[in-house]
Amino acid sequence: MILTAAGLTKRFxxxxxxxxxxxxxxxxxxxxxxxxxxxxxxxxxxxxxxVYRHGSYEGRIEVAGEEARFRSIRDAxxxxxxxxxQELALVEQMSVAENxxxxxxxxxxxxxxxxxxxxxxxxxxxxxxxxxxDPATPVAALGVGxxxxxxxxxxxxxxxxxxxxxxxxxxxxxxxxxTLLRILGELRTRxxxxxxxxxxxxxxFRIADRVTVLRDGRTxxxxxxxxxDESTVVRLMVGREVSDxxxxxxxxxxxxxxxxxxLAVMGPGRESLLxxxxxxLRAGEVLGVGGLMGAGRTELLMHLFGAWGxxxxxxxxxxxxxxxxxxxxxxxxxxxxxxxEDRRRYGLVLGESIAFNLSLSSLASLSRAGIxxxxxxAASNRHWFAAxxxxxxxxxxxxxxxxxxxxxxxxxxxALMTRPRVVMLDEPTRGIDIGAKLEIxxxxxxxxxxxxxxxxxxxxxxxxxGISDRILMLHAGTISACFDRNSATPERLLRAALGGAAGRxxxxxxxxxxxxxxxxxxxxxxxx
Amino acid sequence: xxxxxxxDLVVLLVVWxxxxxxxxxxxxxxxxxxxxxxxxNRIPALLLVATGxxxxxxxxGIDLSVGSALGFxxxxxxxxxxDFGWGLASATxxxxxxxxxxxxxxxxxxVKLRLPSFIVSLGMLEIARGLAFLAxxxxxxxxxxxxxxxxxxxxxxxxSPAFLIALAVVALGQGLLSCTVLGRHLxxxxxxxxxxxxxxxxxxxxxxxxxxxVGALTGLAAVFSCSRLGSADPNAGVGFELTVIxxxxxxxxxxxxxxxxxxxxxxxxxxxxxxxAGLVQxxxxxxxxxxxxxxxxxxxxxxxSWRRRP
Numbered sequence: 001m002i003l004t005a006a007g008l009t010k011r012f013x014x015x016x017x018x019x020x021x022x023x024x025x026x027x028x029x030x031x032x033x034x035x036x037x038x039x040x041x042x043x044x045x046x047x048x049x050x051v052y053r054h055g056s057y058e059g060r061i062e063v064a065g066e067e068a069r070f071r072s073i074r075d076a077x078x079x080x081x082x083x084x085x086q087e088l089a090l091v092e093q094m095s096v097a098e099n100x101x102x103x104x105x106x107x108x109x110x111x112x113x114x115x116x117x118x119x120x121x122x123x124x125x126x127x128x129x130x131x132x133x134d135p136a137t138p139v140a141a142l143g144v145g146x147x148x149x150x151x152x153x154x155x156x157x158x159x160x161x162x163x164x165x166x167x168x169x170x171x172x173x174x175x176x177x178x179t180l181l182r183i184l185g186e187l188r189t190r191x192x193x194x195x196x197x198x199x200x201x202x203x204x205f206r207i208a209d210r211v212t213v214l215r216d217g218r219t220x221x222x223x224x225x226x227x228x229d230e231s232t233v234v235r236l237m238v239g240r241e242v243s244d245x246x247x248x249x250x251x252x253x254x255x256x257x258x259x260x261x262x263l264a265v266m267g268p269g270r271e272s273l274l275x276x277x278x279x280x281l282r283a284g285e286v287l288g289v290g291g292l293m294g295a296g297r298t299e300l301l302m303h304l305f306g307a308w309g310x311x312x313x314x315x316x317x318x319x320x321x322x323x324x325x326x327x328x329x330x331x332x333x334x335x336x337x338x339x340x341e342d343r344r345r346y347g348l349v350l351g352e353s354i355a356f357n358l359s360l361s362s363l364a365s366l367s368r369a370g371i372x373x374x375x376x377x378a379a380s381n382r383h384w385f386a387a388x389x390x391x392x393x394x395x396x397x398x399x400x401x402x403x404x405x406x407x408x409x410x411x412x413x414x415a416l417m418t419r420p421r422v423v424m425l426d427e428p429t430r431g432i433d434i435g436a437k438l439e440i441x442x443x444x445x446x447x448x449x450x451x452x453x454x455x456x457x458x459x460x461x462x463x464x465x466g467i468s469d470r471i472l473m474l475h476a477g478t479i480s481a482c483f484d485r486n487s488a489t490p491e492r493l494l495r496a497a498l499g500g501a502a503g504r505x506x507x508x509x510x511x512x513x514x515x516x517x518x519x520x521x522x523x524x525x526x527x528x
Numbered sequence: 529x530x531x532x533x534x535x536d537l538v539v540l541l542v543v544w545x546x547x548x549x550x551x552x553x554x555x556x557x558x559x560x561x562x563x564x565x566x567x568x569n570r571i572p573a574l575l576l577v578a579t580g581x582x583x584x585x586x587x588x589g590i591d592l593s594v595g596s597a598l599g600f601x602x603x604x605x606x607x608x609x610x611d612f613g614w615g616l617a618s619a620t621x622x623x624x625x626x627x628x629x630x631x632x633x634x635x636x637x638x639v640k641l642r643l644p645s646f647i648v649s650l651g652m653l654e655i656a657r658g659l660a661f662l663a664x665x666x667x668x669x670x671x672x673x674x675x676x677x678x679x680x681x682x683x684x685x686x687x688s689p690a691f692l693i694a695l696a697v698v699a700l701g702q703g704l705l706s707c708t709v710l711g712r713h714l715x716x717x718x719x720x721x722x723x724x725x726x727x728x729x730x731x732x733x734x735x736x737x738x739x740x741x742v743g744a745l746t747g748l749a750a751v752f753s754c755s756r757l758g759s760a761d762p763n764a765g766v767g768f769e770l771t772v773i774x775x776x777x778x779x780x781x782x783x784x785x786x787x788x789x790x791x792x793x794x795x796x797x798x799x800x801x802x803x804x805a806g807l808v809q810x811x812x813x814x815x816x817x818x819x820x821x822x823x824x825x826x827x828x829x830x831x832x833s834w835r836r837r838p
Binding site: 331352370 | 715
C-alpha cells in the first residue's frame with residue numbers, strides 16, 4: 001500500500017463531512033472515487049492533500065507505511081502527493097517548460113534561469129511519458145487537455161508518486177480524453193498511483209482497477225472494477241432507486257399568470273440574444289426551459305426579472321400588470337421571484353448569516369418606517385428555515401459555510417419569503433446532493449399545488465422531463481420547439497436544442513457548431 | 529472557528545482598558561478624570577466622521593476628502609460667524625448642508641459614473657482644500673467665545689456637549705446599521721452588490737446615502753473642530769482622513785466592504801486617542817508617536833485578519 005487512510009472523520013460546524021472513512025491505494029493502481037456531489041469526495045481529497053491540516057480531523061493517514069501529518073499542501077506534495085485540479089494552476093504567460101519547473105528552475109550561477117536546460121529537461125520528461133508538446137510553447141496557446149497534461153507532467157517532474165485527478169475530463173474533448181486515459185495507463189505501468197474522480201462512469205470502468213463509493217460522508221463499498229457494473233455503482237451512490245425521483249402530480253391548471261409576447265433582447269454588447277420569444281405560464285404549471293449552454297435560457301430568466309439586457313421588442317405581463325425592463329425591485333413587488341444559477345455570485349451574501357440572507361428581499365414588508373421589526377423578521381426567518389428543512393446550527397450560521405444544498409435552500413427561502421406568484425428557477429439542483437434535490441422537487445410540487453407558476457431551467461434532461469408539465473426548447477435565442485409531458489423524450493429535446501425541427505418547432509438554422517452540454521449528473525441520473 | 533461580533537467587541541475593550549492600565553502604571557498623572565476627560569473632549573470630530581466612514585466603508589466605498597471637507601466647512605463657519613455675524617445654530621446648519629453637498633457630489637460622481645470612490649474623493653480632497661483657502665483668503669478666522677462653548681467641558685461634568693453629541697451619533701449610527709432597512713442594504717451592497725441587485729435592492733441608493741452622511745457628519749465635525757480653537761483655520765484637518773480610516777480599521781471594519789460596526793469604530797477611536805494621549809504623557813516626541821501609532825494600526829489589522837482565518 002502506498003497510501004492508507006483509516007477512520008477519517010472531518011467535522012465542520014454543524015456538519016460532519018466525513019465519518020469514519022477508510023481508503024487505500026496501491027502503487028501502480030488507478031482507484032476511482034465515486035459519489036454524488038456532497039458525498040465527501042472533495043473533503044477526502046483535501047485531507048489527503050494537506051489542505052486540511054493534521055489535527056483538524058480524526059483518523060490516520062499513512063504514506064508508504066509511515067504516518068503522514070501534513071501541516072500544509074507543501075508537506076503533502078513533499079510526500080509525493082499531487083492534486084491535478086479542475087481549475088488548472090498554470091501561469092498562462094509562461095512556456096510549458098517554465099511551468100513544469102516553476103519554483104524549481106535550473107539555474108546558472110544560482111541566479112539566472114537556464115532556459116535551455118529547462119527546455120531540454122522538460123522535453124525529456126514530456127517524451128518520457130509520451131506527451132507530444134513543444135516545451136517552448138506558451139501555455140496560453142494550449143487547449144484545456146494539453147494544459148492538463150502539462151499539470152500532470154509538472155507533478156511527475158517533482159517525483160510525485162500519487163496523483164489525484166478531480167474531474168479531469170469534465171472540460172475535455174473526446175480525443176483529449178483518449179490521450180489522458182492513455183497516459184494514465186502508461187503511468188500505471190511505471191508504478192504511479194492515481195485517485196480518479198469522475199462523474200462519467202464509462203471512463204471509470206475503462207480505466208479504474210478499483211472503485212470506492214462514498215455516500216453522505218461514509219464509505220459505502222470498495223470493489224474491484226471488474227466485478228461491478230455501472231448500475232450497481234449508481235445504486236450504491238444514490239442509495240435508492242433512481243426512477244421514483246421525479247414524482248410530479250399534474251395539478252389542475254389555472255389562469256394565465258405570466259405572458260411573454262414577442263420578446264427580443266439585446267445583450268450588453270448590443271448583440272441580439274433573444275428574439276421572438278412568446279409563451280404563457282399558467283397557475284399550477286411547471287414550464288421547463290431547455291437548451292444548450294448559450295441558447296439564452298439564463299438570459300431569458302434574468303431579463304424577465306429585470307436584471308439583464310435591453311428590451312428591443314415585446315411585452316412581459318404578470319397577472320394584469322405589465323413588467324418594465326431593468327427593474328428587479330418592480331419584478332419582486334409584482335410577485336416574480338428568481339433563483340439564479342450562480343448562487344454564490346448572485347444569490348447569497350456569503351459572509352452573512354442565514355437570517356440576513358433569508359429576509360434580504362422581504363425587508364420592506366418586515367419593517368415600519370425603515371426600521372426593521374425584529375420579532376416579525378425573526379418569526380418569518382424561523383418559518384422558512386423550518387419549512388425548507390435547512391440543516392445548520394441555527395439561523396445565525398454563516399451561509400458561506402453551508403453545503404451547496406443548504407445554500408440553495410437559503411436562496412429558495414429568500415425568494416419564497418417574498419410571496420411570489422411566479423417562481424423562476426435556474427438550474428436549482430446543480431451541484432447539490434440527491435437528498436436536497438428531492439426536497440427541491442417536493443418544494444416545486446408544493447408551489448404548483450398552491451397555485452404558483454414555476455419556470456424551470458435545467459440542463460438535466462431527465463429532470464426537465466420528469467418535473468415539467470410543458471417544455472420549451474431554446475436554440476440560439478429563440479424557441480425552437482415546445483413539448484408537452486407525453487411527447488417529451490430526451491432524443492426529441494436534444495434535437496430541438498440543436499436547432500433541428502422537432503415537436504411543433506419553427507425551423508431555425510444552426511449557428512456554428514454548438515457543443516452538446518455534457519453534464520456528469522445527467523449521465524448519472526438518467527435511467528437507461 | 530469564527531468568533532462572533534460580540535467577542536470582537538470584548539477584545540477591543542480589553543485592548544483599550546489594557547492601554548489605559550499600561551499608561552496609568554507608567555505615569556502617575558494619567559489615570560485621572562482630567563486626562564480621561566481631555567481625551568474625551570479631543571475626539572468628538574473624529575468620532576462623528578468615523579461613524580460616517582464606517583457606514584461608507586461597509587458599502588465598500590471610502591472618502592479621502594473628509595480632512596479637506598473639515599477644513600472647508602470650518603472655513604465657512606469662520607466666515608459666516610466672524611465676517612457675517614451669523615449665530616452658532618445657523619452656521620452649524622450651513623456647515624452640515626455644505627458637508628452633505630461635498631459628500632453627495634463624491635457619491636453621485638462615483639456611483640453614477642461608476643468611478644472608484646477612492647479616486648473621486650482624492651480629487652475632492654484637493655478641491656475642498658483649495659476652496660478652504662479661497663474662502664478665508666488663506667487666513668485663520670477668529671470666532672471666539674461664540675463657538676467655544678460646545679467644545680468646552682460642561683461645568684462639573686468633565687466632558688463637553690460635543691462629546692455627548694458625538695456619542696449620541698455613534699449610537700444612532702450603530703442603530704442605523706443593525707436595525708434599519710438601509711443598514712441591511714449597506715451591508716448587502718458592500719458584501720455582494722450583484723446578489724443585492726438580484727434581491728431587489730436598489731444598489732446605488734445606499735451608497736449615495738452613505739457618502740452624503742459622511743459629508744453631513746464632517747460638516748458637524750467642522751464646527752466641533754472650530755470650537756476647540758475658537759477659530760477657523762483653513763489648514764484644519766490635514767491628514768485627518770488617515771486618522772479616521774485608521775480608527776475605523778482598528779475597529780475591524782473591512783476596507784473591502786460588507787463588514788463593519790460603528791460601536792467597534794468607537795473603540796477604534798478610543799484606542800487611537802488613548803495611545804496618542806498616553807505617549808504624550810510619557811513625553812514621547814511627535815515623530816516617535818507617529819512611529820508607534822503606525823505600528824499599532826498594522827498590528828491591529830494583522831490580528832484581526834489572523835483571527836478571521838478559517
